[in-house]
Amino acid sequence: MTDQSEKKREQITTNIWREEAEADNPFAAAKSYCADFDVYGDLLGKISLIEYLWLLFKLEPPSKAQTRMLEGLAVALANPGPRDHSVRGAMNAGVGGSTRASALIAAISIGAGNLGGAREVFTAMQYWQRCGIDLESWIEIINNPPREERADVWPEMEHAPGFDPNGASCPTPVKQLLNHLAAIEQNETLVWLQTQRKTLEQHAGSPLAFSGVAAATLFALGFEPEQAEMLFLMLRLPGAAVHALEQEKMGWSRYPFFGDGLTLTDDPGPVKSDD
Amino acid sequence: MIEKETSTLTGPERLEAYEDNWQTVMGAWFPGERVVLRGKNVFAELAECTWMEYLVYAVTGRSSPKLARVIEGLWSLSTSFPDPRLWNNRVAALAGTARSTGALAISAGVAISEASVYGLRPIKGALDFLYRADAKKEQGIAIESIVKEELKARRCVSGFGRPLTDTDERVAPVLDFLKTMESDQGKFVLLAFEIEDFFKNSRYKYKLNIAALNAAVAADFGLTVDEYYHLTTLAFTAGMFPCYIDSRTQEEGQFFPLKVERIKSISNGTRKWV
Numbered sequence: 001m002t003d004q005s006e007k008k009r010e011q012i013t014t015n016i017w018r019e020e021a022e023a024d025n026p027f028a029a030a031k032s033y034c035a036d037f038d039v040y041g042d043l044l045g046k047i048s049l050i051e052y053l054w055l056l057f058k059l060e061p062p063s064k065a066q067t068r069m070l071e072g073l074a075v076a077l078a079n080p081g082p083r084d085h086s087v088r089g090a091m092n093a094g095v096g097g098s099t100r101a102s103a104l105i106a107a108i109s110i111g112a113g114n115l116g117g118a119r120e121v122f123t124a125m126q127y128w129q130r131c132g133i134d135l136e137s138w139i140e141i142i143n144n145p146p147r148e149e150r151a152d153v154w155p156e157m158e159h160a161p162g163f164d165p166n167g168a169s170c171p172t173p174v175k176q177l178l179n180h181l182a183a184i185e186q187n188e189t190l191v192w193l194q195t196q197r198k199t200l201e202q203h204a205g206s207p208l209a210f211s212g213v214a215a216a217t218l219f220a221l222g223f224e225p226e227q228a229e230m231l232f233l234m235l236r237l238p239g240a241a242v243h244a245l246e247q248e249k250m251g252w253s254r255y256p257f258f259g260d261g262l263t264l265t266d267d268p269g270p271v272k273s274d275d
Numbered sequence: 276m277i278e279k280e281t282s283t284l285t286g287p288e289r290l291e292a293y294e295d296n297w298q299t300v301m302g303a304w305f306p307g308e309r310v311v312l313r314g315k316n317v318f319a320e321l322a323e324c325t326w327m328e329y330l331v332y333a334v335t336g337r338s339s340p341k342l343a344r345v346i347e348g349l350w351s352l353s354t355s356f357p358d359p360r361l362w363n364n365r366v367a368a369l370a371g372t373a374r375s376t377g378a379l380a381i382s383a384g385v386a387i388s389e390a391s392v393y394g395l396r397p398i399k400g401a402l403d404f405l406y407r408a409d410a411k412k413e414q415g416i417a418i419e420s421i422v423k424e425e426l427k428a429r430r431c432v433s434g435f436g437r438p439l440t441d442t443d444e445r446v447a448p449v450l451d452f453l454k455t456m457e458s459d460q461g462k463f464v465l466l467a468f469e470i471e472d473f474f475k476n477s478r479y480k481y482k483l484n485i486a487a488l489n490a491a492v493a494a495d496f497g498l499t500v501d502e503y504y505h506l507t508t509l510a511f512t513a514g515m516f517p518c519y520i521d522s523r524t525q526e527e528g529q530f531f532p533l534k535v536e537r538i539k540s541i542s543n544g545t546r547k548w549v
Contacts, residue, residue: 014539015540018540018543047548099376101376102379149428151501165286166286167287168287264302264303266313270305270308270309
């Protein structure tokens with residue numbers, strides 16, 4: 001097993017995971033370590049799902065306050081509800097009898113975007129990294145958002161990230177979430193956001209959204225924008241899953257088709273028959 | 276700026292205006308009767324189209340059998356390699372060996388084709404660069420300055436140079452194909468080779484890769500960056516199907532299996548959760 005050809009084999013390099021092989025099978029792990037913790041021999045039974053999620057991303061255990069903050073955010077995001085674009089995508093899979101995986105793929109693909117999605121959280125996190133809790137910097141970046149000269153696959157942001165361009169006042173659940181998360185540890189970032197929310201909303205021309213609270217919270221917890229984008233994608237999936245399963249049972253006939261909702265404005269009309 | 280954005284505070288009113296009200300020029304299905312795409316009756320006016328002509332019309336609104344044939348040729352020759360080691364194809368192959376479905380395999384493969392070191396980002400970036408380079412050249416700026424400015428800003432020039440290997444084996448056959456389509460001497464194709472000539476005589480030694488050539492052809496047909504991006508999104512799929520079919524039909528789980536020792540862990544400590 002240690003001949004020259006074996007040594008030359010390509011490897012996956014990781015700082016997250018280590019395995020020890022079973023004696024009778026080099027393709028099976030007898031022990032798996034995450035950030036040096038024995039996953040099945042130690043963590044199992046001791047660690048909560050949220051703590052494990054934190055450990056996977058951070059490679060260090062969270063404090064109690066950090067766990068409570070991430071858990072609070074996870075609960076708030078777990079089900080965006082059946083009117084949310086991403087959940088609607090999942091339900092479309094359900095009513096059509098599509099694969100369960102496609103329901104989550106639909107939710108992820110839609111929920112990845114710039115409007116209320118993970119890309120918005122990513123961009124808002126970049127704003128937090130640039131502006132911190134400096135109000136003047138926030139006003140400047142909201143008024144003059146950075147534009148990428150080069151074309152990218154992502155569309156340009158069409159509104160201030162973290163704010164809802166279709167909103168009126170800040171929705172009650174968004175305020176409840178922000179208040180809950182800020183109260184856990186009086187985190188400086190979240191308390192500042194509470195204090196400056198109305199000023200920021202005035203400059204953004206729209207109210208704070210869940211994506212904005214998520215970005216602020218994940219910034220306050222020391223996550224990178226890329227990590228925040230991933231977490232936001234993952235944390236919203238439970239709702240997509242259960243609504244897809246529910247609509248699968250309900251069937252397409254009880255689900256909106258918007259039958260009279262579409263108007264074709266360039267219609268050649270029916271083909272004239274020679275009969 | 277603030278006043279302008281404040282005017283959008285009529286958000287809910289705007290949503291209400293759209294409630295059960297989607298107005299579109301793109302198309303619709305009239306159940307049991309007809310289908311319309313961009314003002315044309317699909318059964319009466321698009322019945323003779325190839326699928327690629329239909330796709331080009333759907334994306335661009337242009338009826339152009341020549342453009343459709345050129346794009347089809349570019350796809351066949353340069354974007355559908357059936358090699359399961361390539362990252363997007365490997366996703367399809369992994370789905371096959373793990374006994375997932377064909378549609379899930381291909382959709383995941385398409386999704387990851389929106390990559391940075393290959394696939395849709397360089398493809399889109401190459402056309403974007405050629406349009407910017409052409410605009411600067413029109414202003415009288417020399418190719419050398421255009422390229423150096425791009426390198427300074429981005430540390431690379433989309434469409435030039437290639438990871439893994441220097442020579443792009445696709446350029447010659449695609450040029451042969453373009454000759455047959457009388458599409459090898461357009462303004463942007465010539466610009467792409469002019470840029471390659473600069474690189475050849477510089478210290479960078481980058482060669483033109485297929486992304487630049489294909490993008491130049493797209494530019495000569497007047498495609499926008501977004502139109503080209505949409506028309507290329509499915510280009511890789513014909514290479515993915517054979518990879519999926521192969522691993523799906525061979526023994527399950529046998530596609531490049533990895534032993535535990537193939538994980539190279541940076542950390543080797545142990546600690547207890549408290």
